[in-house]
Amino acid sequence: MFSLRRLSVLLFILQVVAAVNLWAQSSEVSGRIVDASQAAVSGAKVTLTRVETGDTRIENSSAEGYYTFPLLLPGTYDLKVQKDGFRPKV
Secondary structure, three states: OOOHHHHHHHHHHHHHHHHHHHHOOOEEEEEEOEOOOOOEOOOOEEEEEEOOOOOEEEEEOOOOOEEEEEEEOOOOEEEEEEOOOOOOEO
8 A cells, every 4th residue: 555655756756757647749841941942041031920829930941941939839830931032932
């Protein structure tokens, strides 16, 4: 039979494990921006907006055209890319 102390410790451990599992549920969005000739587009402004909350994050594409948004919560997102000389894309 479990003592009350052992049961309390077991419940605490289960709560910590559950909290870590909930916290660990994240994703990332990444990609590469290229023009019609497949050349990298550097310095493009990339805006990621979470639809449910309206929260936004902004990154600029690298010299090779890459961008990344790490540690995202599950949800629906809109991605917008802007660069002078190009039409914005959503």
